[in-house]
Amino acid sequence: GAGVSQSPSNKVTEKGKDVELRCDPISGHTALYWYRQSLGQGLEFLIYFQGNSAPDKSGLPSDRFSAERTGGSVSTLTIQRTQQEDSAVYLCASTKGGDTQYFGPGTRLTVL
């Protein structure tokens, strides 16, 4: 009966390094979303998965950002050559029928 989990909970990296953020959605949830929340800011949509496909990647800020989802379950958000402006909390959410979203605790990324 676990909820959405995300790992790591905190990540500190140096500018220019690559990072991978992981999201484990609730079992059986077909849709998965990635958002970014900067300090004191709202939610910025990044990408949405329906099953393993991503019908909407419009929110990815640049080609340094990519995401994949395998087996209709776990998703990984990868940021290449991180920049200081990438520092934020990255949130993942899943939903079964496009209805209520269940959010994970987030990954706090700090780029030094």
Add this chain to the structure above:
Amino acid sequence: AQSVAQPEDQVNVAEGNPLTVKCTYSVSGNPYLFWYVQYPNRGLQFLLKYITGDNLVKGSYGFEAEFNKSQTSFHLKKPSALVSDSALYFCAVRDSAGGYQKVTFGTGTKLQVIP
């Protein structure tokens, strides 16, 4: 395209007074509307939703919201505010048409309940 507007960055209300957090939306079809709350240093939690049926929706912690189609609004309300209601509130919308399930969030409204 769908969008959500939360016109107030912050709302201050005295404890015990009624509170309203405003939200307006735009979708091409019929809306699914949601309110989420984010307490300090905690994740986002679902509060309530409107899918169909009664325009007045009741949710967690004594909150309610009224769907007004003519005004395209979905304001969050509570009759008597508690200090513990202080948090960041997000309105969200999804177009019910088609199979695309993207949900658009507003920018959030910080609610400060003053003792």
